[in-house]
Amino acid sequence: MTLIAIRRRSLVAAAGLLAAPRLARAQEAWPARPVRYINPYTAGGPTDTLSRQICQKMAELSGQQFVVENRTGSGGIVGNQAIAAAAPDGYTVGLGGIATHAIAPTLYARLPFDPHRDFTFASGMWQLPNLLVVNNDIPARNVPELIAHLKANPAKYSYASAGSGTTLHISGELFRAMAGVEITHVPYRGSAAAYPDIIAGRVHMIFDNIPGALAQAREGRVRALGVTSLARSPVVPDTPAIAETLPGFDMTSWTCLCGPAGIPPAVVARIAALARRALETEELKRAYLDQGATAWPTTPEQIADFRAAEEARLAPIIRASGARVD
Structure with a gap:
């Protein structure tokens, strides 16, 4: 290895060492600026109301705005495609759930995202x-x-x-x-x-x-x-x-707070902690019950495992129904 190559490698390593504390501080500071929350359903509906309520509470607790953006189309597919395509920095999150992350993989012949590979799951939000x-x-x-x-x-x-x-x-x-x-x-x-x-x-x-x-x-x-x-x-x-009457019958709508794949674990932990704080407030729990929903905080690992289990549970029911979108 030449002297020039050695010096170049040393400079790159030094730059990495200098950048690491800045990256760590940025992750510890999340959210340091407004966060975009993508709701893949129409404004004014129950999902929109429930989304805006948790965003308002997270904003109050964090001191940063959570700006709801409605990106509708194809039963939530368009909005979740936008979530999956966002930068993995924790500043774009949104609503995933049973329709897009457990039913759609079997219902659709082709999806513009992979529910397992293309998302970071932070927490459950509500069950309905x-x-x-x-x-x-x-x-x-x-x-x-x-x-x-x-x-x-x-x-x-x-x-x-x-x-x-x-x-x-x-x-x-x-x-x-x-x-x-x-x-x-x-x-x-x-x-x-x-x-x-x-x-x-x-x-x-x-x-x-x-x-x-x-x-x-x-x-x-x-x-x-x-x-x-x-x-x-x-x-x-x-x-x-x-x-x-029919033991084991269960079809509960559920939603989760998710972002694109690759969000740093430290940021995921902060997102999950903030969501839990919001969902455990008596104010938000009452607001959700008024609309028939139950606040549902989870760990990132719990919601990721739950999503996979729901996809597996629902797949044979969907196939037996004959429903299919080509």
Whole structure:
């Protein structure tokens, strides 16, 4: 090795030693400037409201702004593609969840990202079960009676969803399989569009997110029979879990705080710690319960493992439903 090469290598090593403390300080200081939070769903919806509430709380706790940017399209795929493509410095994070990170890998023939390889997972954010509601003319007051009625009238009834591959759709497919009933899936462009037909009896039931379904049930337009989580929801404690009739039935929407792959571990730890502090405040927990959601802080390792387990659990249900996006 020449003297010039030795000196060049020494200079590079020295530069690295000088840069290391600066990098460490930058990681320890996160967030030292505003953070962009990408919400892959529309402004004004329940997901947007829940996102803005946690961003506001993280901003209060950290002293830095968390700016919500709505990047919609393809059921959350467009926004998560933007998250995956961002610089891995911790200043672009966003919302991942069951639709994009557990259902989409099986539902879509091609995805512009790999849920396992292209993201850094920091924490869970919230869980939100669905509520099974039926047309008032259906002669069933509980889930066992509904199953008996559907078995006595095979292929005569249908259920609505907010679109193929949504948790509303997969809830129906799981119910069909576990209860052994024949019901037809009717997709709509959003659950709100389905209610006029459900109320009129043209479609007979829906497994909808609690906020929308509960509002319809409280007005007496439909009848609530069960929640799709393993246990009863504190929002509707008198409504049984479907799992009380079909043990193991579970279709709970969940979200996570994630960023692009490659965020330094020290920054990931700070993101996770800030999210946990926000989600453990009584103010945010109450705000989430008001909308049917439960605050759900996790460690980075827990949410990464949970995502992988959910993808594996849901894959056979999605394949059996025949849902596929080419």
